Amino acid sequence: MSAPVVNAAAADDVMAGHVAEPVLEVQHLAVQIPVADGVLHAVRDVSLSVPRGETLCVVGESGCGKSLTSLAVMGLLPGGARRTADRMTFLGEDLLSMSPGRLRELRGNRMAMIFQEPMTSLNPSWTIGDQLTEPFIRHGKGGKAQATERAVFLLERVGIAAAGRRLVQYPHELSGGLRQRVMIAMALMCGPELILADEPTTALDVTIQAEILHLLAELQREFGMGLLLVTHDLGIVARVAHRVAVMYAGEVVESGPTTAVFDDPRHPYTRGLIDCIPIPGRNKPGTPLGTIPGLVPNLVGGITGCAFRDRCAYARAGCDGAIPVQAGAHDHGWRCVLSESVADSTPTEVRA
């Protein structure tokens, strides 16, 4: 293991993944939402990068700002939310200063998003066919006939039988799983370079979750797209992700190549998440997963120091101050005062 770097500029590069010509690059993204009792610092410091044709998985507990991060990239934040970043580019083009018109040219065309809510993400009043062909026609990829042809091709590709007949159906005639497949096909219509998939299977039946995630990973390889996949399924992450970014309380707390993060987690939170993965044979199906004890801090008004320190078994003096971003080999970075592997550290006290 190389010595930790506490040089700020170098550390920034490390947390972002520092790769040549990324399809998406985000540096120090923050999202603030005014709420009843103040300003919610929902996303505080997120840097990430998706290289062309690679998969970045974003993991973290619910509420840590994963959805807002992807929505911020797409420019789809809820009204009132404030977005700031040092840098946010799509294939080198600045997303922060982009005109609404240019953004509309990219959205649904070269970057597409698949949402967490398949049941409500399709318009109940228009047919599947109309909604599928719409972005293709709108972005000038071809006429109605070509659009329909591509829609049928993609519906079949995402595993929908009798695709031609589906085109005249309405969303309410389809199950959640089918609707999410339609959303995936819709995202692929214009052959995007980047797909943002925000927990695409969380709302679905467990029996088809893995199948859909594998389908996404397969499509990512087949079409050579960049994929930013937000998911809870660490088993899938281990198999499909090139890189992983672990988020906690609005920050990326650890990121790096999948093998490095899984084999040698440096942040106690990452370690906690990995310990919660059910292992076939050891955990009987149906038994509840392990969870990290404690509660996520309230981010209204912001927070100083490490946001995880109240739940951390390794918390020590210095955790309430500025936390260094440290770097290991292969662009492996983490935001913690610990520099050695979590496995080699001694817990300060056990908190429950």
Next chain:
Amino acid sequence: MLRFALRRLLLALVVGIAVSAIAFMLLRISGDLAIALAGEDASPADVERIREQYGLNRPVIVQYGEWLWNAVRGDLGRSLFYPESVANLIMTRLPVTLTLSAMGLVIALLIALPLGIIAALKRNTWIDRAALGIAVMGQAMPNFWFGLLMIFLFGLALGWLPVSGSETIWHFIMPAVTLGWFSAPVLMRLTRGGMVEVMTSDYIRTAHAKGLPVRVVVLKHALRNAIIPVVALCSVQFGNMLSGSVVTETVFALQGIGYLAWEAISRRDFPVVQGILLLVALFYVVLTLIADLLNAWLDPRIRRG
């Protein structure tokens, strides 16, 4: 869709028969018609003769059956005042009221839809509040007062529009605005409410994510869903305009159904009153049917119900 339509049609038929019965019964229980017909100072023998002549001594159910059977064939009896059949009287007046109400509804929608959409898109800004202010003003002003104001301004002071009669389309403009203006606020509020709700829905976010222009997101994806309850309300409003045109028709001296009804009531011309009651009730039934079918056409989820 066909099964849905047939079921609604059957329901409409049942409701139609029920309202015709109510229209008939209401007049029977409002007083002794024979006395009303014979006049205040008629002798009991005269009243009895009238009772005989009009068949009022038979059981009510028989009278209703006969009236309904005749009504179905288009015979609503004869007016007691005009030397004409009730059906004829209504038919000559109906186009005026229909034109007035249709124009009123169009004007109401022309005011309500754009205002409602803009208010929803500019929610909680001064534009929203201004639109709401216009709406409140419309509801606060009595129909006749607004009508008179317009007559004074555009008819007398400026001389742009004719103040009474129904000869040309220009004659209908002021009364239609009066009617429409009154209906616009409730339609506008419903449009605004629907749009506000729909614009925050997930499928609107999807529409934005597809890179669609705002115009397409609003008019194709949002309005199509927000309009569904507005359509239902439109038919109710149209029914209200048909039956509520009494005041407007009186103010502008338009010879429509409302005017006829007002005349007939003051003259105790009960076959005419009965005929108009039946007609207006049937209009409501037909409008509800149309609204149901339109809703089903707009909202695919209803079609299979």
